Amino acid sequence: MRRQVFRSPESRALELFHRAPVIHLATTTPEGAPVLRALDGVLLDEGVCFHGARAGEKARCLDRPAVVSAEELVAHLPSWMIHPTQPCPASTLYRSVQVHGTLREVTDPDRKVAVLMALMRRWQPEGRYLPLDPAQDHDGRELGATLVFAVDLERVDGKEKLCQNRAPEETLSILAGLWRRGAPGDVAAIEIIREANPGLPTPPFLAAEGVRLQAALGREDVAEVEALLRGEYWWAGTPAELVGPVHLASPAWVGARAPDGALVGSARATSDGKTAWVYDVVVAPAWRGRGLGQRLMTLLLDHPAVRGARAVMMRTRDAQGLYARFGFVDTATLPKPWPTASDMVLRRPGA
Numbered sequence: 336m337r338r339q340v341f342r343s344p345e346s347r348a349l350e351l352f353h354r355a356p357v358i359h360l361a362t363t364t365p366e367g368a369p370v371l372r373a374l375d376g377v378l379l380d381e382g383v384c385f386h387g388a389r390a391g392e393k394a395r396c397l398d399r400p401a402v403v404s405a406e407e408l409v410a411h412l413p414s415w416m417i418h419p420t421q422p423c424p425a426s427t428l429y430r431s432v433q434v435h436g437t438l439r440e441v442t443d444p445d446r447k448v449a450v451l452m453a454l455m456r457r458w459q460p461e462g463r464y465l466p467l468d469p470a471q472d473h474d475g476r477e478l479g480a481t482l483v484f485a486v487d488l489e490r491v492d493g494k495e496k497l498c499q500n501r502a503p504e505e506t507l508s509i510l511a512g513l514w515r516r517g518a519p520g521d522v523a524a525i526e527i528i529r530e531a532n533p534g535l536p537t538p539p540f541l542a543a544e545g546v547r548l549q550a551a552l553g554r555e556d557v558a559e560v561e562a563l564l565r566g567e568y569w570w571a572g573t574p575a576e577l578v579g580p581v582h583l584a585s586p587a588w589v590g591a592r593a594p595d596g597a598l599v600g601s602a603r604a605t606s607d608g609k610t611a612w613v614y615d616v617v618v619a620p621a622w623r624g625r626g627l628g629q630r631l632m633t634l635l636l637d638h639p640a641v642r643g644a645r646a647v648m649m650r651t652r653d654a655q656g657l658y659a660r661f662g663f664v665d666t667a668t669l670p671k672p673w674p675t676a677s678d679m680v681l682r683r684p685g686a
Contacts (some may be wrong), residue, residue, distance in 0.1 A: 348432040348493020352378040355405035360385070360393070360486070362401035362438055376403070377453040380442055383434055384450045389482045393438070401438040403486045406431040409497065413560055415533030417505055419557035423583035426526065428497055436489035440482060444469040447483045489680035510538045514550065517639020522551045522587075540637070543630050546591040546599065546622075550634070554583060556590065559598035563617045568652070582615070586640035591618075591627055602631045604637045604641050611644035616654075628657055637662060 352358065357377040363369055369610055370392060376385040387393045405469035409428040426623055441447050448467045455464060498506045510528060512522040528532040529535060534556040541548040552560070557579035564570050564578055582588050591600035605612050613635065618628050635641060637668055652656060655665070 338500060341494050341496050343432075343493035343495040345493060346492045347495075348430075349378055349434075349488075351405045351407055351430060351432045351493075352376065352559075358383065358385070358403055358405045360401060360403050360438075362393075362396045364392070364395050364401050364536065364630060365399070375454060375458060377457055379445065379450060379485075381439075381450070382436060382487040384441065384453070384483065384485045386451060386481055386483050388455065389480065391482075393484060394482055395470070396438050397440055397484075399438055401437070401480055401486045402433055402435050402510070404431065404433045409512060409527050412509060412512075414581075416509050422682065426496075428498075428528070428666060429495075431494045433492045434486055434488055434490070436487040439485050439487065441485050447478055449480070450483045450485075451478075451481070451535045453454060475661065495531060497528050499531060503532075503535055504532075506532060506535055507538050511540065514538075514540055517642075522639060523553070525550045541634070543591065543627075545625070546593060546627065546629060546630075546641070547632060548630065549590045549592065550638075552582070552588045554588045556598060556601075557582065560590075560615075560617075563598065563601055563619060565614060567617060569615075569650075574653045585614070585639040587635060588609075589631060589634050589638065591607050591622075591631060593622070597615060600627050602635045604638065604647075606636055606640050606644050608643060609645055611647045613641075613647060613649040629660065632657070632661055 357373050360372045360374055361370070372393065374385045376383050378384070383524065407430040412424075412426045412428060413427040414422045417426075432445065448469055451467055467478070486670055498509060501509070506528065508562070510525050513525050525538075537547070541550060560582055561575060561578045565575070582601075585603040585605050587604040587606070589602055590598055593599045597619075599622045600617065602616040603614050605614070613632075615636075616628060616631060618631070636647065641647065647663075649658065655663075
């Protein structure tokens with residue numbers, strides 16, 4: 336790798352195999368012809384594992400050098416985010432990993448089952464299948480007809496191109512450009528870039544006193560937001576296990592972290608482009624009264640998924656004063672077509 340600043344630790348690079356929707360295998364036939372295949376794979380003790388037919392082309396490549404790779408697009412950067420007119424600064428941010436090793440067959444029946452069941456767990460998480468058992472005749476025949484491959488981890492090369500080589504003012508310009516453009520993945524890219532550049536100053540649109548605002552939260556934050564919302568009146572009677580799914584399904588989910596890293600504020604919104612709904616604005620009790628709720632709302636309303644909506648809706652029974660500062664009004668005070676003729680809801684059994 337020419338620029339070592341982009342090299343990622345091996346453990347973090349290998350995590351890509353757990354997330355990538357597809358992996359790529361490159362090897363050669365005994366005659367030296369190149370072979371390139373897209374595959375479903377899993378990372379296990381044997382290496383990067385996948386399966387195929389004994390009559391397939393991959394089977395002819397056993398015991399030959401091979402490379403398995405995965406990549407993850409973070410963001411395409413147009414040139415204008417870096418320079419107003421020059422085309423050359425256009426670039427792409429990404430994570431990638433390459434594993435160099437030898438393509439081998441997994442022959443032990445128990446290990447073959449372990450690979451195939453790991454593939455099933457990943458690609459069919461809802462279950463609804465019987466576990467493989469090599470002791471049963473029909474499973475034995477299936478296992479015999481299926482070839483299980485592994486490329487051992489002889490060498491791992493991980494790369495993360497995330498603005499580590501850029502001057503801080505350039506990176507801040509990129510973050511501001513991603514926030515304003517708001518294409519799919521742009522807001523998540525902001526936090527990925529910030530994590531890769533820990534010494535970067537806070538971009539102005541995320542400035543806040545005493546906390547670190549985050550433009551995007553994700554799966555790793557679910558447990559903390561569950562704790563924040565526990566006991567809040569609007570979640571009373573609703574299963575707590577829904578907190579994670581509804582937050583992860585929201586195109587806008589922002590948060591705030593205390594200096595010790597704890598999540599102390601969160602807010603989310605959904606939108607169809609015309610109408611947005613704000614939900615779950617919550618601040619940890621110890622942080623209330625410091626203006627954090629107002630700062631979270633400012634960020635949420637400026638979020639790319641929300642800022643273009645012609646109407647932003649919400650419901651509250653005790654924070655009307657906070658939201659009035661942003662122009663929210665009670666729909667009952669509006670002339671027709673506000674309020675609507677009637678509020679209607681479909682409540683399903685168990686809801």
